Amino acid sequence: MIFDNLLSLFSVDMGIDLGTCNTLVCVRGEGIVLNEPSVVAVHKGTNKVLQNGNAVGWVAKEMLGKTPGSITAVRPLKDGVISDFEITEAMLSYFIRKVNGKRPLVKPRVVIAVPSGITAVEKRAVLDSAERAGARKVFLVEEPMAAAIGASLPVVEATASMIVDIGGGTTEVAIMSLADIAQCESVRVAGDDLDESIINHMKKAYNLMIGEQTAERIKIEVGSAAKVEEDTTIEVRGRDMISGLPRKTVITSEEIREALQEPLSSILETVTRTLERCDPELAADLVDNGIMLAGGGALLRGISVVISDATGLECRIAEDPLTCVARGTAIYLEHLEEWKGTMESEID
Structure with missing residues (x-):
């Protein structure tokens, strides 16, 4: 030691x-x-990383969906x-x-x-x-x-702190007290599923195939969980599923909001389930302490409003939730x- x-x-x-x-x-x-x-870029069929092991991170992300047959971005x-x-x-x-x-x-x-x-x-x-x-x-x-420690919640004190961490692959909902987790649930529905919902919506409504990066851009620019401002539009480019040719179309923030409802309802159910299983004394603390949102998903417009409406508790977004x-x-x-x-x- x-x-x-x-x-x-x-x-x-x-x-x-x-x-x-x-x-x-x-x-x-x-x-x-x-x-x-x-993200890592490798030679197809092997696990050999390109550029002498340096095709990782931003370099590899730029290749996502754009690689030739011999390269895979994973x-x-x-x-x-x-x-x-x-x-x-x-x-x-x-x-x-x-x-x-x-x-x-x-x-x-x-x-x-x-x-x-x-x-x-x-x-x-x-x-x-x-x-x-x-x-x-x-x-x-x-x-x-x-996430709770990073968001400056009083996790070591004898009071309940609740965090909802919406990442890329999982959403973590936890109630903590005395430096330990009292109640917790992890659900594999998060940012990636929001992107997937946008991709599926574009296929069904417009017969347009779009990539993950385009779906993420749509989510960031016009995506929302609740109506918080005037509806806006965005131009989307992709491949027509019928003709196979490149095409562009214009979509509204309202239809993206509708497309995101299914994964968002799964996240809301997880939050309410965790609260239902919480001890009465801890639940009493949460009336005053509320819920803290962290992770990239916390940046989705209106998500704090939706969680607050569903639980009746005050919902705040952590400072710099991504980190x-x-x-x-x-x-x-x-x-x-x-x-x-x-x-x-x-x-x-």
Whole structure:
């Protein structure tokens, strides 16, 4: 233990928010130092990463949906968990190398945020990937706890704090008190499902095929959960499903709002289910404390209004919701000695 603490003086210990859409890395004392898409470009049929292992993140995201037959742009995480072990390892290795330098003197200790609903096998996959990617020691922290700490909620106090973290692959809903999770539910419906709903709507209503990046742009520019401003329009380009030729069309924010209702209702059901299972004393606290929204999905217009209407509780959006989990892992790093007992590591 003393030797490990001594090594930590020379290592660049880091916290990683290993997300389905984006991976954020923060370093103890420096804050967030890296924010890149969780995308890797590989030679088709192999797991060999292009550009000598450097076609990761922004470089690879630009290739999504635009690659020739010999190249594949892969997102190695699906629904918040590892779907491709080797490619995740290559991605983590690239990010650790980028933050830590090419040949670090001492390997870093790494805190990784994982969805609360993942299985023991999925946790083992994250631990093994991080170790093989160059981590000296790996600790896992549950995403809702990291998000709540990053959002400055009083999680260590004897009062209820509720977080709804809407990421790319999973939505985490948790009620916390006394530095632990009292009630939690993880559902694999989140930002990616909102994009998928937009893609399906364009197919059904306009016979137009669009890609993931176009769907995401539509969601960001005109998507909403409730009517919060005047309806707007956006021009969408894609491939006509009948003629097979490129085509463009104009759609309204109102029809995108309708298209998003199904995945949003799943998220709302998860929030209300978690509240229904909550202890009465904690429920009483939430009347005053309300709900905090984090994750990229918190930026969808009107989502706080919809959750507030469904629950009757005040709903606030965290400051910089996209980085809440990463900031939480950074705070964990600073208090590693105190909180180590509450985390899972490779020595379990």
